[in-house]
Amino acid sequence: MARYQNLEEHLTYLNIDEEENEDFTFDDGVEEQMNQYDLCLVGRFLTEKNINTRAMKTKLADVWKPTMGINIKEIDPVIFLFQFYRREDLLWVYNGGPWSFDNAMLVISKIPTVDEPLNVPLWFMEMWIQVHDLPKGFMSEAVGKQLGDFFGEFVAYDVKNNSSILVEYMRIKIKIDVRRPLKRKKRIIRKNGTEFTIDCKYERLGDFCFACGLMSHTERFCRRNIDNRGENVQKEWGGWLRAPPRRVASQNRSKWMRNENDADWEAKMGETVTNQYSREEISETRVKLKL
Structure with a gap:
């Protein structure tokens, strides 16, 4: 027992300042990792209610339709990590909001390189x-x-x-x-x-x-x-x-109806008219042959 006491007394006066202040470099081949959250978004639902996580994952995946799939993980109550596998999918979701589930608005943000998801302020x-x-x-x-x-x-x-x-x-x-x-x-x-x-x-x-x-x-x-x-x-x-939905499904919309800023309408209708004339000419030729 005395031996250990003497050792502790000796270590009390040990100075490691020089070792701590010495320059230190990593060996060759060791590189700083890139942002592991580069293809992730972090989001928080604005609600006091409990989120049905399973239903939320299914609903958002069906709405977003990411071409390479998505992984959604809860990292804190009402805070989720959305991992994409294609940058275009991430950008489409990030720029296409706002999004919500069960009427609870979702605040989403990209994750800075030096930050962790839970440290990202979700206020805007x-x-x-x-x-x-x-x-x-x-x-x-x-x-x-x-x-x-x-x-x-x-x-x-x-x-x-x-x-x-x-x-x-x-x-x-x-x-x-x-x-x-x-x-x-x-x-x-x-x-x-x-x-x-x-x-x-x-x-x-x-x-x-x-x-x-x-x-x-x-x-x-x-x-x-x-x-x-x-x-x-x-x-x-x-x-x-709340603004009413801007797009209302219309039935039996005439092909001759044109939106004010539809610059391609004439080109599209030109093809339709050309095809229509071609069918009429063919029909007329067949009638003449029968005669």
Whole structure:
């Protein structure tokens, strides 16, 4: 026992500073690994409810249809790692949002090279919004950028939608901070002193709280609602913030119907007409031969 005590006393005065400060290099052949999350996205569902993981995986895989498949792994409650096997699949999902499952919005992000998935802040989401009741003279991209920065942070301007003759609203893409309430409207004053109010509608918007405007919960879990026991809580947000689906399945659409910005319509119809004339000529020739 005394021998071990003497050894411990000796080690107490051992100085390893020189060893720690010596230069150290790895042997040849040892290289720093590239980002192992290069083909991954990390995402968090904005909900107080439990996520049915199995159903979510199946649903998103069916919606996204990644050509090389996808692996989805839960790394923390409501936080998931989405591993792709083809960069085009990853980019399509990353740029095609917002996504949701069971009406719970999904905040997704790429993973920086030096970071771990759980360290990535998941607070920002890109969404398309519709700005209604905007006078025709204010449909420019310059106006869109200013409005985008008011409702969130401007990302993109939908030229195809906003240049239509019968345009009903301006469509812009913004980045929003999910820690802040959804903005609903804005009063605009013209240079001549007259004013008008524009309304904002969010495309593909899932659950959110009608009492405080946050997407992280519904009224049932809202602290404002709980503190007031649901009494006298004015709901200043509502389902009217959701934009209706833009694409409605049409039946028996005529081939002669043309979209305003369909530049390929004439070429496509030219082929159709040419083929039609060819069939008529063949039919006419057959009739003549019979005669």
